Amino acid sequence: MTEDFDQQPKSSWRNRLFGGLQKTSGKLSENLTGLVTKAKLDDAILDQIEEALIISDLGPATAAQIRETLSKTRFEKNPTDDAVRHIIADEIESILAPVAVPLEIDAFPRPQVILVIGVNGSGKTTTIAKLAHNYIEEDYGVMLAAGDTFRAAAIGQLQNWAERIGVPIIAGKEGGDAASIVYDGVKKCTQDGTDILIVDTAGRLQNKSELMDELAKIRKVLGRLNPAAPHNVILVLDATTGQNALSQIEIFGKVANVTGLVMTKLDGTARGGILVAAAKQFGLPIHAIGIGETMHDLKPFNARELAEAIAGISDIEND
Numbered sequence: 001m002t003e004d005f006d007q008q009p010k011s012s013w014r015n016r017l018f019g020g021l022q023k024t025s026g027k028l029s030e031n032l033t034g035l036v037t038k039a040k041l042d043d044a045i046l047d048q049i050e051e052a053l054i055i056s057d058l059g060p061a062t063a064a065q066i067r068e069t070l071s072k073t074r075f076e077k078n079p080t081d082d083a084v085r086h087i088i089a090d091e092i093e094s095i096l097a098p099v100a101v102p103l104e105i106d107a108f109p110r111p112q113v114i115l116v117i118g119v120n121g122s123g124k125t126t127t128i129a130k131l132a133h134n135y136i137e138e139d140y141g142v143m144l145a146a147g148d149t150f151r152a153a154a155i156g157q158l159q160n161w162a163e164r165i166g167v168p169i170i171a172g173k174e175g176g177d178a179a180s181i182v183y184d185g186v187k188k189c190t191q192d193g194t195d196i197l198i199v200d201t202a203g204r205l206q207n208k209s210e211l212m213d214e215l216a217k218i219r220k221v222l223g224r225l226n227p228a229a230p231h232n233v234i235l236v237l238d239a240t241t242g243q244n245a246l247s248q249i250e251i252f253g254k255v256a257n258v259t260g261l262v263m264t265k266l267d268g269t270a271r272g273g274i275l276v277a278a279a280k281q282f283g284l285p286i287h288a289i290g291i292g293e294t295m296h297d298l299k300p301f302n303a304r305e306l307a308e309a310i311a312g313i314s315d316i317e318n319d
């Protein structure tokens with residue numbers, strides 16, 4: 001756990017987002033630089049731009065869409081690097097806008113149960129802490145449930161977070177029954193009038209049948225108390241894993257009825273384009289993005305802002 005979780009950020013979200021995505025936009029720039037030098041974007045140049053977009057993790061489908069738009073665009077003057085970048089940003093925005101869906105909490109029933117899944121190290125626990133912090137700021141009552149009973153360290157880590165953010169937590173022992181912890185959590189929330197229960201789960205993708213059994217058991221137990229629960233099943237993905245994140249969406253999607261995604265570690269990675277590939281390929285809501293280790297570093301994203309940050313459009317012109 002980082003010691004700086006509650007540290008106040010030194011600059012605005014926008015600045016941190018643009019700064020954090022500099023490696024991603026830099027990689028794209030590096031691949032694009034020198035390509036747009038001709039009066040016309042001919043097929044050979046378009047092929048190279050398409051390849052540059054694929055290398056930058058945006059995915060073949062996005063790259064093809066951008067190529068198509070570029071090939072149809074009638075540029076008033078000779079296409080400049082900047083004009084091409086703006087078209088890339090527009091296309092990225094059109095892909096991201098439909099999936100930029102904040103995680104809304106319904107008024108009823110209480111508690112709303114959010115199941116958080118993802119492989120170890122994806123940033124799951126930190127994301128739970130950040131989400132809890134954000135909901136507290138919005139005046140919701142929040143409780144955590146330590147449903148990752150596979151590792152004592154995971155339980156301890158969540159307990160630490162709960163203490164630091166000042167929210168109650170339901171936890172059992174290592175090797176305990178995750179479903180019964182979730183059951184106790186819902187009952188306690190109902191008794192106390194708590195609005196949201198955020199449940200950590202074990203991210204054992206290596207053993208799909210165990211994971212499926214465990215999630216099925218959690219669902220069954222939850223269903224006894226509230227047929228609509230869990231109201232959200234959020235998959236946390238680490239952007240730095242690039243293409244691997246896409247296979248995680250596919251696999252978890254099959255076993256866990258994922259309702260939305262959170263993508264973490266977009267700061268400092270050259271692979272931020274993967275967010276666009278995920279949006280294009282799966283169309284699942286992307287509720288929030290993580291751009292650092294403090295509690296101020298998780299927010300719903302703005303499709304335009306993110307598109308500009310990835311395309312490397314200078315921040316100055318937007319001020």
Ligand SMILES: Nc1nc2c(ncn2[C@@H]2O[C@H](COP(=O)(O)OP(=O)(O)OP(=O)(O)O)[C@@H](O)[C@H]2O)c(=O)[nH]1
Nearest residue numbers: 119120121122123124125126264265290291292293
């Ligand atoms: N730079 C950066 N680091 C992050 C972000 N989110 C999480 N981390 C760090 O990533 C590491 C792993 O995060 P955890 O929250 O412990 O991940 P987890 O998925 O719960 O993993 P386990 O604890 O192994 O189950 C920690 O050092 C976090 O501080 C982010 O958005 N940006």
